[in-house]
Amino acid sequence: MDSIIFDLDGTLWDPIESVLEAWNKTIIDHEGLKQGITRKHLAGTMGLQMKEIGKKLFPELNEEEREQLLKDLSRREIPHLSKNGGQLYDHVEKILEKLSEKYKLFIVSNCQDGYIEAFYEYHGLDRHFIDYENPGRTGLSKGENIKLIIDRNQLKDPVYIGDTEGDRKAAKDAGIPFVYASYGFGKVESYDYRIQSFDELLNIF
Template sequence: MQKPDSLIFDMDGTLWDAVDTYASSWNLTFEKLAIKRIIGRDELMGLMGMEGRKLTKILLPDLDDDKAMGIYMDVNETRRQIIPTSGGNVYPGVTEGIKQLSTKYKLFVLSNCAVGIIPLFISWAGIGNDITDSIAYGYNGMPKHHNMQILIDKHELKNPVYVGDTQGDAEQTHMAGLPFIFVSYGFGKTDDYQLRFDDFESLTAYYMSL
């Protein structure tokens, strides 16, 4: 594997855990719409990283696509409102590691989330000066491999890698023709990776040593 010129990071399960806040955004929306449903952390945890349309089919199977996506849009608006105060748990070593890595690499965040969530995470983590660019599923409704290519073309990246925490991340990364770097402390499991790190400090140390 060649030395990378850039690192593209997944967000949820890779840089932070905001599942409790995400669950609250669903439950506040259900309450507002008088839907008798409560989503717990464990239920949502198994769905993290999923594209919006797939997610709504699982969580709202009895609703037609338009109605389900309308609720999903409501949830994301609620989420944008509560993240600045509820936030999430940034994983140990992430804020410091990103600041170090940005001195040596172009850094990006690419997530299957709604528009506006990544900037709120970046602000919460205090890494606004360290991230070159970001792209979310909500920007164009396209899968991760497509959005990886957008970042590659836009920034003329030569040897990027994608860092994520799920089998889906691995599959999308390989579809984009990139090396997949797995962090094992997140939400998923996979054996399909080029490198594996069990904490963010180890990842930082490795890439700073290249």
């Protein structure tokens, strides 16, 4: 193995409380919505792309209204995360530092453009990662973005670490092993490796 590609939400951090704070300020100002969303609502969308999140959380809006709302949410969310961050899982910074001494590290997340940069800006972890990708920049699926990272960086033997069934499928689509982060948001039945905490990565790698 020469490299590790990470999912972000549910794998490296839990951003929900910070995102909720930003989103609900926008949602309550929207004429077509009666109330804000909760942690349970948002947790159920982890791993989805923004359009899918919009359909799941705001079915009462038409497509045009949802698209505008998602743009408004992103405009508020990215600066908020840059200034307030999210909750890193235990020992993430220490383990990333150790892993980066031996492996090339990357992030592929189903997020909007600017989201990974906000994670980097607040937590200062960009120094550990060589490259990253997301559908906000490429318009591609997670599996296709993993392949893009592999090809762009000429990786020979990577693995993907994530917490949802979508992450497992993306790793399969890219033809690489999948490490299931069971402490995250999703439930996955099939995987190559399983970790119950982030520091368990050192037992695998």
